[in-house]
Amino acid sequence: MLYAAALAGAACLTPYVLRLIKSSNRPLKVSPAVAAAAGFAQNAVLFALVVFVGLLAAHAVGLGAPYVAALSGGAAPARPFASAMTMGAARGAAAGLFLTGADLVLLPRMPKLLELARRSTLLENFSASFYGGINEELLTRLLGVSGVVWLIGLASHSKPAPAPTPEWAVWTAIVVMAVLFGLGHLPATKAVAGKITGLILLRALALNGPVAILCGWLFWRYGIEAAIAAHFTADIVYHVGGTALLQANDRRRFMSWFPPPASVH
Known part of the structure; x- marks a missing residue:
């Protein structure tokens, strides 16, 4: 079930990928x-491994996908x-508003x-939100957080067991994966911006880090399904709602600090 969801998320990313390819400065041979x-x-191929290994690691440390x-x-x-999904979606919506507000200053x-x-x-942004909510959570939380917790247990010479999992180990894994999640957005950003500046690095960590920590906590406490609901909702508010706000501003210019589109100059 999780792998089928991952395939659907990958398919939904296609329109956005085509946009990035056309916007990239790199020449294509195909x-x-x-x-x-x-x-x-x-x-x-990647998510076949992510789901399989992620479920093994999650089971070993008492995490996982309880509703599936x-x-x-x-x-x-x-x-x-319904309660878990509503809770995750509500927190995700709040995270999306945070992301939108931050980018109104940074962009x-x-x-x-x-x-x-x-x-x-x-x-495009609505479709890509399925990849963010499903695939990125399977990669960074189901596999990433579970795997780091399992490795911490291995390194501390304590046999991993389904329960209990030390809280410090889980928080360490959540923070480590939050940093990696933020840095993981840099290659796509570099393809568009041409280089990574200090401000771009700060944006990647400041915007993605808090959301990743929220999703990590939800995964820990309620399962990967709640984390997916939160991430998906955050992406909808940020990518869809934020883009709609930007397009409305380009038409009516109610945010005076935003530069007009290039065609207006």
Whole structure:
């Protein structure tokens, strides 16, 4: 079930990938369609490993996907599914508002990233939000956090067990993966901006770090499903809502500190 969701998320990323390819400064030896298809095939292989190894690591340290497990015949989680999803989505929406507010300050100082945001469509951003919510959470939380916790247990010479997991080990894993999650956005940013400046690095960590910590905590306490709900909702508010706000401002100019589109100069 998780792998099927990952494949769907990878397919939903295709429109946004095509946009990035067309916006990149790097010459391509193949057509954008072939490059996008190759990216999907790469994701199909990658997430087969991510889901398989991630579930093994999560089970070893008492984490995992409790609602998917319940559908597969496991015990019912303590918190009802609707309650967990609502809680995750509410926190994700708040995180999305934080991201939008931060970028309203930062993007005017990053002209190339601002122009990319202007060129992306609401449909592209909505579709890509499924990849962010599903695939990035499976990679960084199910595999990443679980794997780091398992490695900490291995390094401390304590045999990993389903329960209990030391809180310090989980928090260490959450913070480590939050930093890596922020840094993981830099290659795509560099392809658009041409180089990584101090401000771009700060933006990657300041925007992605807090959201990653929130999703890590949700994964720990309520399962990967709650983390996915939070990440997806944050992306919808930030990428879809933020883009709609930017497009509205370009038409009506109610945020005076934002530079106008290049075609207006």
